[in-house]
Each structure stands twice: as C-alpha cells, then as structure tokens.
Amino acid sequence: MKITSAEFLCSNTDVGKCPSEPLPEYAFIGRSNVGKSSLINMLTQRKGLAKTSGRPGKTQLINHFKINDNWFLVDLPGYGYARTSKKDKARFQKFITRYFTQRSQLLNAFLLIDIRHAPLPIDLEFMEWLNSKGIPFALVFTKADKLKPGARDEAIKMYFGEMQAAGWVEVPPHFVTSSSKTLGGEELLKYIGEINEGFRASQSRF
Ligand SMILES: Nc1nc2c(ncn2[C@@H]2O[C@H](COP(=O)(O)OP(=O)(O)OP(=O)(O)O)[C@@H](O)[C@H]2O)c(=O)[nH]1
Numbered sequence: 001m002k003i004t005s006a007e008f009l010c011s012n013t014d015v016g017k018c019p020s021e022p023l024p025e026y027a028f029i030g031r032s033n034v035g036k037s038s039l040i041n042m043l044t045q046r047k048g049l050a051k052t053s054g055r056p057g058k059t060q061l062i063n064h065f066k067i068n069d070n071w072f073l074v075d076l077p078g079y080g081y082a083r084t085s086k087k088d089k090a091r092f093q094k095f096i097t098r099y100f101t102q103r104s105q106l107l108n109a110f111l112l113i114d115i116r117h118a119p120l121p122i123d124l125e126f127m128e129w130l131n132s133k134g135i136p137f138a139l140v141f142t143k144a145d146k147l148k149p150g151a152r153d154e155a156i157k158m159y160f161g162e163m164q165a166a167g168w169v170e171v172p173p174h175f176v177t178s179s180s181k182t183l184g185g186e187e188l189l190k191y192i193g194e195i196n197e198g199f200r201a202s203q204s205r206f
C-alpha cells in the first residue's frame with residue numbers, strides 16, 4: 001500500500017473527543033524515545049508530521065493522523081520514562097488505558113521495541129495487558145540501523161526466545177524498521193493494507 005495523503009487532525013487526552021468517523025485505526029505505542037513519532041514520519045514520508053525529539057517524553061497526547069483519507073494512524077505518548085512525575089504517569093496511564101479499551105475502531109496496535117534491548121518487564125506487561133483486553137498487536141523492532149544485519153536477526157531470535165521463556169506460546173507478527181535509514185516501511189504498510197481490506201470486506205457483508 002502507498003500513502004498518498006497524510007494530515008494531522010487533532011491532539012487530545014479524551015478518547016471521547018477523538019475523530020468520530022468509523023475508519024480503521026492503528027496505534028503506535030512503546031517506551032519513550034523508542035521511535036514512534038519518527039516511524040509515523042517515515043511511513044508517511046513527511047518529516048515533521050509527528051513531532052520527534054532526542055529527549056524522551058516528547059509526545060504527550062493522543063495524536064490522530066488521517067491517511068489516504070480513509071484510515072488513521074495514532075501517535076501516543078511513551079511509557080517508562082523515569083523522569084516523568086508520578087502525577088503525570090498516572091494521568092498518562094489513565095487516558096492511554098481509556099484509549100485502548102474504548103476505541104472500538106482500533107484494529108491493531110504496533111508495540112515498538114528498540115532492537116538493541118532484551119525484553120523489558122514494562123514491555124512484557126504491556127503485551128500481556130493488550131492480550132488480556134483482546135487487542136491485536138504486532139511488534140516493531142526499531143532503530144535497526146544501530147545493529148549490523150546479522151546481529152539484527154540474532155537480537156530478534158533472542159527476544160522471541162525470552163518471550164517464550166516468559167510464557168508466550170505464540171509470538172506476535174513482527175517488523176524490523178529504521179526510520180533514519182528508511183527500512184521496513186513497505187512490509188508494515190502491506191500489513192496495514194491487508195487488515196484494512198479485511199475490515200472493509202467484513203463491513204460490505206452487512
Ligand atoms: N538511529 C536511529 N534513531 C532513531 C530512529 N527512530 C528514531 N530515532 C531517534 O530516536 C529519538 C526519539 O525518536 P521519537 O520518534 O521522538 O521517539 P518517540 O517514541 O516518539 O518518543 P516519545 O514521544 O518521547 O515517547 C530521536 O532522536 C530520533 O531521531 C531510528 O530508526 N534510528
């Protein structure tokens with residue numbers, strides 16, 4: 001699938017105020033600084049569309065981007081940033097939880113993992129939580145440019161080995177990306193395109 005148009009629609013903390021059109025939606029989540037906003041810019045080929053920063057904690061709101069006029073990409077705040085105040089952490093957790101549990105058009109979450117990191121408890125907990133809520137998700141190993149190709153495969157193998165040791169019988173679909181070297185976008189967009197098609201086919205039956 002090709003992205004031909006991408007526009008920023010709105011930012012907010014209230015899921016009730018998110019766009020009301022019943023279009024398929026995909027959310028990017030993961031630790032602060034993992035590269036969520038950069039990946040949205042890479043996929044849409046629009047550099048400044050989502051705000052990025054070298055410092056963790058840049059994205060603070062639920063940001064909706066309308067793609068090809070018929071689906072949404074959503075950039076969310078990261079979790080796990082140690083320097084966020086307790087009050088802000090609780091606030092983020094509240095609106096992110098509401099977003100995931102109430103946004104019925106969310107078809108798939110993409111959980112981003114820095115390819116250099118072994119499974120971190122916070123990521124595994126988040127995966128378990130998504131699973132418990134029945135929210136489908138795929139993993140995106142980001143910053144692949146930081147490792148040589150052979151080391152990437154090894155890192156992913158180790159990651160899945162540890163996930164299995166933590167009790168995951170089936171590992172989720174996964175993608176390997178680099179926003180700075182523009183890698184992995186086509187596969188990810190193909191995946192979204194397939195889900196979009198399934199969604200539209202299921203709707204046209206009624
Ligand atoms: N080398 C490399 N750096 C990257 C890549 N993706 C993002 N970065 C850098 O990582 C930093 C964080 O990127 P963001 O896209 O702002 O990360 P985020 O996950 O949106 O962060 P928060 O909004 O704070 O949660 C920036 O300095 C980016 O330039 C990548 O694929 N490779």
Ligand SMILES: [Mg+2]
Pocket residue numbers: 036037038051052058059075076077078
């Ligand atoms: Mg961000």
